[in-house]
Amino acid sequence: MPRRTATMLASTLMLIALLCAGVLIPVPYSEMSPGPTVNTLGEHGGEPVLQVSGRTTYPATGNLNMTTVRVTGADYRMNLFEAVYGWLSHDDAVVPHSTLYPDGQTAEQATQENAEEFSQSQESAKVAALKELDVPVTARVVVASVVKGSPAQGRLHAGDVIKSVDGKRVEEPADVAKLVTEHKPGERVEFTLVPAKAAAAAEKAGKPEPRTTRSVSVTTKKAPDDSRAIVGIQAGPDHTFPFKIDIKLADVGGPSAGLMFALGIVDKLTPGDLTGGAFVAGTGTIDDKGKVGPIGGIQMKTVGARNKGAEYFLTPKDNCATAARDVPGGLTLVKVDTIGDAVKALEDIRKENTADLPRCTTG
Structure with a gap:
């Protein structure tokens, strides 16, 4: 075989080998890209995203x-070719797999965690919106979950309202852990609570929380x-709202929609347009x-x-510097730190006082 032909054949085989390696060899990376956006004031899947009953909207x-x-x-x-393509793409980002799924997190665990964070973000959005409107919201501390096989299993239940620990009134969820850890392992802790079933029945009937409590030692x-x-x-935390607010949005997880849900609720409950x-x-x-x-993923979201x-684009203050490094043309990044900041920014936009908007900068 002529040397030139042999060299070309060897090069071709090497190229094929490299292509196969690029396709077959996985790399420890994942990809982030822009996802869908949903108007909290509109409909999704044929029904309103925000549904309020028992209050004028x-x-x-x-x-x-x-x-x-x-x-x-x-x-x-991901294979090597996909990773390289993602790195070269302007709108996508390739990050270490452990960034999105730490400690070997499975798909089921990730889905469950995202669902829990999404649910909590909805609760906090309702509370923040009503507080912004000076609507009273009753707060209480509850047992959010019980670890299987733990001392509390069978004695405390998810939804139990914790009134006190060792006779000391509980005001915040952190109070519970603080009071429990004042003990040594093997000592007993006394919980005073309203059972979950009694609390749920009262709330469903629109009645005040039962005054009758029971004590449980663990x-x-x-x-x-x-x-x-x-x-x-x-x-x-758990809250009792003076009227019903439902957020209907499937196939979305995580806590990052909290601000926009809260603003949507404020807009629905106030005359005019924010x-x-x-x-x-x-x-x-x-x-x-x-x-x-x-x-996370601020640049994909913009x-x-x-x-x-x-x-x-209403941008969390701590994301501003990153977002401002690559702003899509025609988009103004507005820096916000609280729901009050966001409402004020929307007022300026409504009144076309855009020169007064707090803008994101790279500094």
Whole structure:
């Protein structure tokens, strides 16, 4: 075989081998890309995203779109070619697989965690919106979950309202852990509570929370990772609202839509339009006090929002510097730190006082 032919054949075989390797060899990366956006003032899947009953609502025009990021699944293994393509793409991002799925998290675990975070974000959005409108909301501390096989299993139940621990009144979920860890492993903790069934029945009937309580003693044990005393529960907040607010949005997870849900609720419950008919999108977690928190994938969300037609993007303060490095043309990034900031920004947009908007910068 002539040397030239042999060299070409060897090169061709090597190229084929490299192509096969690029397709067959998985790499430890995942991809993030712009996901769908949904107008919280509109409909999704044929029904309103926000549904309020028992309170006067007002028609709202314009857009207050929540934004999402599309990610490859926990079980998906990207190959080298896909990773390189993602790295070269302007609108996508390739990140280590462990960034999206830490500690070997499975697809089922990721889905469950996202669902829980989404549910909590809805609760916090309702609380923050009503507080912004000075509508009273009753708060209480409940047993959010009980660890299987823990001392609390069978003695405490999800939904039990915790009134006190060792006779000391509980005001915040963190109070429960603080009081339990004042004990040594093996000591007993006394919980005073309203049983979940009684609390749920009263709420369903629109009656005040029952005054009758019961006491439950639970013996603590040593935490698996240190010497703390634990009983095996997760305490969390629960709220009683003066009217019903439902958020209907399937196939979405995580906490990042909290701000936009809260603004949608405020708009529905106040006369006129918060946006003045403008197309506003945004993102951000929100807590019960109306504080806006940062999220992941900010640059994918701004791209998705602009592709949909957004003119303004409400951006968590702590995401501003990253988002401002690559702003889609025609999109104004507005910095917000609280729901109050966001409402004020929407007022400026409505009144066309856009020079007064707090804008994101790279500095």
